[in-house]
Amino acid sequence: MPVFAIIGHTARTDGSFSLNDLPGGAGRMDILCRCVNTSLFLSHDLRRDVACYLVLQGDPDPPKTVFFSGEAVRYLSPDERSAGSLIKKALTLLPTPTYQESTPGVYMRRGGIHDLLTDHHFTVLDEGGEDIRKVSPLPGAFLLSDHHDFLAEEVAGIEGLPRVSVGPRSYHADHAITVTLNEIDRRNFVWT
Amino acid sequence: MPVFAIIGHTARTDGSFSLNDLPGGAGRMDILCRCVNTSLFLSHDLRRDVACYLVLQGDPDPPKTVFFSGEAVRYLSPDERSAGSLIKKALTLLPTPTYQESTPGVYMRRGGIHDLLTDHHFTVLDEGGEDIRKVSPLPGAFLLSDHHDFLAEEVAGIEGLPRVSVGPRSYHADHAITVTLNEIDRRNFVWT
Numbered sequence: 271m272p273v274f275a276i277i278g279h280t281a282r283t284d285g286s287f288s289l290n291d292l293p294g295g296a297g298r299m300d301i302l303c304r305c306v307n308t309s310l311f312l313s314h315d316l317r318r319d320v321a322c323y324l325v326l327q328g329d330p331d332p333p334k335t336v337f338f339s340g341e342a343v344r345y346l347s348p349d350e351r352s353a354g355s356l357i358k359k360a361l362t363l364l365p366t367p368t369y370q371e372s373t374p375g376v377y378m379r380r381g382g383i384h385d386l387l388t389d390h391h392f393t394v395l396d397e398g399g400e401d402i403r404k405v406s407p408l409p410g411a412f413l414l415s416d417h418h419d420f421l422a423e424e425v426a427g428i429e430g431l432p433r434v435s436v437g438p439r440s441y442h443a444d445h446a447i448t449v450t451l452n453e454i455d456r457r458n459f460v461w462t
Numbered sequence: 463m464p465v466f467a468i469i470g471h472t473a474r475t476d477g478s479f480s481l482n483d484l485p486g487g488a489g490r491m492d493i494l495c496r497c498v499n500t501s502l503f504l505s506h507d508l509r510r511d512v513a514c515y516l517v518l519q520g521d522p523d524p525p526k527t528v529f530f531s532g533e534a535v536r537y538l539s540p541d542e543r544s545a546g547s548l549i550k551k552a553l554t555l556l557p558t559p560t561y562q563e564s565t566p567g568v569y570m571r572r573g574g575i576h577d578l579l580t581d582h583h584f585t586v587l588d589e590g591g592e593d594i595r596k597v598s599p600l601p602g603a604f605l606l607s608d609h610h611d612f613l614a615e616e617v618a619g620i621e622g623l624p625r626v627s628v629g630p631r632s633y634h635a636d637h638a639i640t641v642t643l644n645e646i647d648r649r650n651f652v653w654t
Binding site: 289290292293300301304307308311312313314315347348349350351352401417435436437438439440441442445448449452455456459460461462 | 481482484485492493496499500503504505506507539540541542543544593609627628629630631632633634637640641644647648651652653654
């Protein structure tokens, strides 16, 4: 079960943002919405074995984590507004230390990257890492940052983690997820 | 200069659609917006050597082609609304057989897939094609369909074209573009 976790350094932590302004008022929530898309969508199908965690660190009440389960999610379409709408709804819940379901397959809890690090053995998707095509076996859980680098206090928690790279140029987080899943698909599925 | 062309079978051909409903009223324009994103964006940079053509075949006035030049484009952000806004503006121009610029680096003309086929030597991105990792040299121009298969009248024009596949599963068009560009990057850029 591939796991992706994306840090949204400025992503809004209440449900007051407008779906018409995901990049601005919602604190680059558009990036996280695209990561949900690339983690979970196949053509006319969903990746039912993938889990996608969004770590929201923006105002007014950080950190919170929103979790999309590919196995259970419903009411999700590929467009950014659709994921944004489900995130917004999840953020209307009162945060507790354990995940609560807001809509089918979408969950929210109080907690950030340090809590996630205790749940999964992450590999960091990072330009400086080993070429993913040469890594065997492939890791099961991948940690990414948004358009900002990891902050100093985050680096302290992840500096010992393995790192893999998807290519010789620096990609958006959602594009890096797509390339990672392509490598996973190539190892796990037979071409027909 | 990599070229991508995506057929939007239902994509609206006037500028009357709402940016708040790109999947619905705009005829799955969200798919084309994501293809613009994956064709042109690197982390904190644009792919200045890529050209992205959107072939719009929906009501009320098909076909029209909107062209994004990576070299010249301005005012483009990664979110779907941003690309949608530039497409909408391009569709307010009166269509002519040659491209007219609507905003810097964005152009529109009257014409569809058959006109594009005379401009570029396309390879079709198709699940049934040869594995892109085994193709050498890589093609320079790639043709993709949206969530619909190519129509019978389109197939007539493209049935003799070479086909390459990006993986063993069926992907959204924008994800296929990301994987294709990763393969191009790996052949053209040195890992640092």
